[in-house]
Amino acid sequence: MPKIEAGSVREHRAQRLAKLIDAAEAILNEGGVEKLTAGAVAARAGIARNSIYRYFDSxxxxxxxxxxxxxxxxxxxxxxxxxxxxxxxxxxxxxxRANIEQAARGTHGWRASLSRTSLSPSTRERVRNLHTSLHKALAEVVGELGLPQPELTVAVLQAVVDGCIRRIDQGDEPATVADFAAGATRRLLADDHH
Structure with missing residues (x-):
């Protein structure tokens, strides 16, 4: 039997997993979470149904x-x-602006609704932790401003991001929304300095 280098085994696994995630995304985009079954994912990815569980447990x-x-x-x-x-x-x-632009890259809407509805508590917790690392970046920036109420400022700016992302998910033009949000942020912070 030919010897496979560890790197290429890892690469092969990574490619297979990416294919399965692509397949799952396509199914979610088309039919929602009800249509996401092991059989559907395997068929879409062109991988035997019984071998997909080598890549994830469920x-x-x-x-x-x-x-x-x-x-x-x-x-x-x-x-x-x-x-x-x-x-x-x-x-x-x-x-x-960057958060709004990332959300506008196409798949945020169904990811967000998925996060709210179909994920286990432990998965939701991991998603929350990922969001927390973003909020920390904002808290650092707000800290540099030396404002009297930094936590409130972070909360308001995050609300601007969340509200604008919802508008994009509802069909608003991303560039217009991002420009508006960036302008609103500048005005809010300028007012805080006086």
């Missing part, structure tokens, strides 16, 4: 992978946007 685990898949890239994009700015006000505006 459909629940696969759902977690789908929901959390974009988080590392999302967090990275937000952190890069903040780092590109020099003043705390512009960093805060960049945080707001």
């Amino acid at each position: 459909i629940e685990d696969l759902l977690e992978l789908v929901v959390t898949r974009e988080f590392p890239a999302w967090i990275d994009a937000v952190e890069r946007a903040i780092a590109a700015e020099t003043t705390p006000e512009e960093k805060a505006a960049a945080y707001v």
Whole structure:
């Protein structure tokens, strides 16, 4: 039997898993969570049904992978946007804009509704922790402003992000929403300084 290098076994597994997550996303996009079964995912991915459980333990685990898949890239994009700015006000505006732009990249709506409805408590907790790392980045920026009520400022800016993302999920034009939110952030922080 030919010897397989560890790297290529790992690569093969990663490719297979990506294929299964892609298949699950496509099914969720088309039919929602009711249509997400092991058989449907295996058929869509072109992988034998009995071998898909080598990659995850349950459909629940696969759902977690789908929901959390974009988080590392999302967090990275937000952190890069903040780092590109020099003043705390512009960093805060960049945080707001980058989150809205990431959400607008297409799949946030059904991911968010999935997060609310179909995930186990432990998965929801992991999703919350991923969100927490984003909020920490915002808290650091707000800390630089030296405002009298930093926690309240973070909560209000996060509410702006959440409200704007909901508008995009409902069909508003992402660029318009992002511009509005960044402008609102600048005005809010400018008012706080007086």
